[in-house]
Amino acid sequence: MFSMIRRRAPALYPVPEVKVRRDPAPTRWHYRYQRMMLTPTYRILVRVGLPILTVALIGSLWYNNDANRTMVTSQIASLRASFEQRPEFMVNTVEITGAQPALELAIADLLDVSLPTSSWALDLDSMRASVTELTAVKSATLRVRLGGTLEIAVIERVPVAVWRYTDGLRLIDSEGVMTGMIPTRGDRADLPLIAGDGAKDRIIEALALFNAAQPIADRVRGLVRMGERRWDMVLDRDQRILLPGQDPVAALQRVIALDEAQDMLARDIAVVDMRIGTRPTIRLNQPAMNVLRNTEQVEPVAGE
Amino acid sequence: MMRQLYQSQRAMRNMRKAAMQRGVVAILDVGTSKIACLILRFDGPERTPANDGVGSMAGQSQFRVIGAATTRSRGVRFGEVDAMQETERAIRTAVQAAQKMANLRVDHVIACFSGARPRSYGLDGQTAVQGTIVTDQDIGRVLAACELPDYGADREVLHAQPINFALDHRSGMSDPRGQIGQQLTTDLHLLTVDASVIENLLYCIKRCDLELAGLASSAYVSGIASLVEDEQELGAACIDMGGGSTGISVFIRKHMIYADSVRMGGDHVTGDISMGLKVPMATAERIKTFYGGIFATGMDDREMIEIGGDTGDWERDRRTVSRAELIGIMRPRVEEILEDVRARLDAAGFQHLPGQSIVLTGGGSQIPGLDSLASRILGQQVRLGRPLRVQGLPQAATGPAFAGAVGLTLFAAHPQDEWWDFEVPAEKYSGKSFRKAVKWFKDNW
Numbered sequence: 087m088f089s090m091i092r093r094r095a096p097a098l099y100p101v102p103e104v105k106v107r108r109d110p111a112p113t114r115w116h117y118r119y120q121r122m123m124l125t126p127t128y129r130i131l132v133r134v135g136l137p138i139l140t141v142a143l144i145g146s147l148w149y150n151n152d153a154n155r156t157m158v159t160s161q162i163a164s165l166r167a168s169f170e171q172r173p174e175f176m177v178n179t180v181e182i183t184g185a186q187p188a189l190e191l192a193i194a195d196l197l198d199v200s201l202p203t204s205s206w207a208l209d210l211d212s213m214r215a216s217v218t219e220l221t222a223v224k225s226a227t228l229r230v231r232l233g234g235t236l237e238i239a240v241i242e243r244v245p246v247a248v249w250r251y252t253d254g255l256r257l258i259d260s261e262g263v264m265t266g267m268i269p270t271r272g273d274r275a276d277l278p279l280i281a282g283d284g285a286k287d288r289i290i291e292a293l294a295l296f297n298a299a300q301p302i303a304d305r306v307r308g309l310v311r312m313g314e315r316r317w318d319m320v321l322d323r324d325q326r327i328l329l330p331g332q333d334p335v336a337a338l339q340r341v342i343a344l345d346e347a348q349d350m351l352a353r354d355i356a357v358v359d360m361r362i363g364t365r366p367t368i369r370l371n372q373p374a375m376n377v378l379r380n381t382e383q384v385e386p387v388a389g390e
Numbered sequence: 391m392m393r394q395l396y397q398s399q400r401a402m403r404n405m406r407k408a409a410m411q412r413g414v415v416a417i418l419d420v421g422t423s424k425i426a427c428l429i430l431r432f433d434g435p436e437r438t439p440a441n442d443g444v445g446s447m448a449g450q451s452q453f454r455v456i457g458a459a460t461t462r463s464r465g466v467r468f469g470e471v472d473a474m475q476e477t478e479r480a481i482r483t484a485v486q487a488a489q490k491m492a493n494l495r496v497d498h499v500i501a502c503f504s505g506a507r508p509r510s511y512g513l514d515g516q517t518a519v520q521g522t523i524v525t526d527q528d529i530g531r532v533l534a535a536c537e538l539p540d541y542g543a544d545r546e547v548l549h550a551q552p553i554n555f556a557l558d559h560r561s562g563m564s565d566p567r568g569q570i571g572q573q574l575t576t577d578l579h580l581l582t583v584d585a586s587v588i589e590n591l592l593y594c595i596k597r598c599d600l601e602l603a604g605l606a607s608s609a610y611v612s613g614i615a616s617l618v619e620d621e622q623e624l625g626a627a628c629i630d631m632g633g634g635s636t637g638i639s640v641f642i643r644k645h646m647i648y649a650d651s652v653r654m655g656g657d658h659v660t661g662d663i664s665m666g667l668k669v670p671m672a673t674a675e676r677i678k679t680f681y682g683g684i685f686a687t688g689m690d691d692r693e694m695i696e697i698g699g700d701t702g703d704w705e706r707d708r709r710t711v712s713r714a715e716l717i718g719i720m721r722p723r724v725e726e727i728l729e730d731v732r733a734r735l736d737a738a739g740f741q742h743l744p745g746q747s748i749v750l751t752g753g754g755s756q757i758p759g760l761d762s763l764a765s766r767i768l769g770q771q772v773r774l775g776r777p778l779r780v781q782g783l784p785q786a787a788t789g790p791a792f793a794g795a796v797g798l799t800l801f802a803a804h805p806q807d808e809w810w811d812f813e814v815p816a817e818k819y820s821g822k823s824f825r826k827a828v829k830w831f832k833d834n835w
Contacts, residue, residue: 110483117485120486125495
């Protein structure tokens with residue numbers, strides 16, 4: 087019991103400080119604002135749309151200034167130039183292949199590229215177009231090779247015939263395209279001669295005729311296109327072989343066969359008319375005609 | 391009147407469906423001492439329901455609590471809105487904080503409240519089955535055939551749940567659809583509350599720019615949350631001891647068959663302490679939660695509590711009180727509440743149920759020693775209940791005080807079929823509707 091009496095006074099349990107917590111309610115407008123900002127559309131608008139708009143606005147205002155604008159364009163231009171002028175893009179030499187020296191000169195003259203230049207500055211397509219515009223050039227391939235070489239591979243047109251035209255002697259290739267002019271026939275004696283309007287359009291046929299006329303090649307002067315319709319083969323001694331519009335090669339071969347059999351062309355004949363295949367005709371020269379008239383007995387001409 | 395209610399409840403169901411489609415819904419437990427707001431996100435497809443009851447309209451969903459906030463309740467007394475502006479502000483605070491946590495805006499809210507003098511009615515209806523097989527229409531007709539009691543003009547139906555179906559001589563069916571029979575009988579549990587309370591709460595929620603997607607009785611949802619499955623099946627009562635009122639709900643066969651509330655709760659205990667010790671309510675609340683109890687022991691005579699004060703009078707500011715005195719103040723009030731609960735349960739015929747277990751939940755159930763006092767008054771099978779565990783719920787919101795809020799999440803995810811989930815047969819509509827339209831024109835133009 088003594089111990090009870092001497093017991094210390096019981097401990098006081100303190101009530102913790104009661105603080106009425108502030109519990110502020112949002113105002114109606116704040117509540118609505120918060121709800122609005124939690125709406126996905128508004129969130130995206132504020133988080134993405136607004137920054138983009140701000141940046142765009144600042145950028146456009148800055149760009150609106152003339153000095154700034156020129157600064158930007160010049161900066162871009164200088165950057166571009168410095169990139170294009172890098173040595174790996176530079177073209178130092180032009181190499182023209184497949185062309186004769188004269189044509190080479192003509193092409194170099196035409197292109198007029200001031201070297202060295204950047205390969206970015208070369209417009210290969212238009213250059214190729216202007217090269218192929220040359221009559222002597224059939225086709226051209228342009229490319230910039232590694233090491234700064236502009237290679238122009240040219241395929242020339244090969245003249246196959248000489249065409250006597252009003253303005254002089256033209257060289258034409260197998261497609262009928264004029265490749266150049268020569269002052270005299272003797273310059274290209276190796277090429278056959280053709281003449282007449284529309285001759286160049288039938289150049290293949292003409293070549294075939296020349297080919298067929300091989301046995302009398304030394305006598306052939308050339309072919310004349312008559313009325314843009316048919317060929318006349320002109321031989322020396324003013325002899326002519328009038329060939330039909332259809333199948334002239336076969337007709338020519340008949341004439342050559344006759345010549346070989348009866349030595350026809352060596353005779354005094356002015357014209358061999360093969361225009362109608364069923365009725366070949368010859369016209370004699372006047373002296374021969376006279377001789378024939380005076381002769382009693384006429385030897386029939388073969389093939390009559 | 392009934393038609394109107396049916397339509398408004400239907401509208402609420404549609405709103406709930408819309409919220410489900412949005413995938414986000416807020417839960418609002420409007421209590422007397424606190425207002426809790428949880429934000430649920432429904433993810434995952436709606437599962438086919440586990441077949442209890444008549445079969446769910448909406449199905450169980452996977453959901454997750456993504457926002458939770460609690461605020462001191464203001465302007466609510468006895469679980470009813472007392473000061474509209476204050477309540478509105480408190481709801482706003484809770485909703486805003488929860489939204490902030492969820493980082494999401496919610497438009498639909500499901501609310502519960504504890505007061506409004508709930509009253510239970512057991513109804514039954516009988517109808518002949520059209521055809522041979524029971525269909526949805528038959529269920530709608532048998533529910534419509536229930537004779538409504540005259541529950542008063544100023545009251546509204548909050549829940550109307552079919553709890554039992556009987557087909558011919560077979561009773562105790564949970565879902566008679568597809569079965570063959572002639573005579574279909576149903577038992578319907580009708581819970582009515584004061585209409586003005588609902589209107590006030592609706593107005594508060596509307597003022598917060600929220601749409602109401604459902605309304606439930608707090609007693610019912612705390613029962614869902616804190617009764618375990620066998621208790622719900624065999625019969626149990628859930629006593630939700632809230633701040634301003636104590637809700638009682640009786641469950642059997644997984645249906646609520648009775649609900650009531652005692653208009654006393656933890657706030658009255660606090661008030662008693664405040665009056666008895668002459669301290670402010672805030673201090674009294676603090677003393678109650680720190681030192682409160684039901685059973686005094688010898689030790690409690692020696693435990694002195696400093697109750698303080700700030701009058702400047704030394705004698706008054708240094709007052710002390712022993713814990714035994716505090717218990718002496720608290721116990722009669724708690725006893726009174728429990729006696730009242732006992733009376734309500736007796737009146738409801740709780741003693742005839744096969745299971746007699748009683749679960750105490752709610753913030754008031756945290757008083758130490760309450761379970762032994764309750765077992766003296768209510769019966770032997772008393773336990774303290776905590777709400778079910780819900781995914782994503784913060785630790786702070788898992789206590790018994792949140793039984794209502796947690797129950798409401800379950801209610802939101804898996805509502806029980808109510809009367810208005812079934813189509814009312816067409817013949818009930820016709821005739822009146824045209825006259826109603828004419829009347830509406832006359833009234834409004």
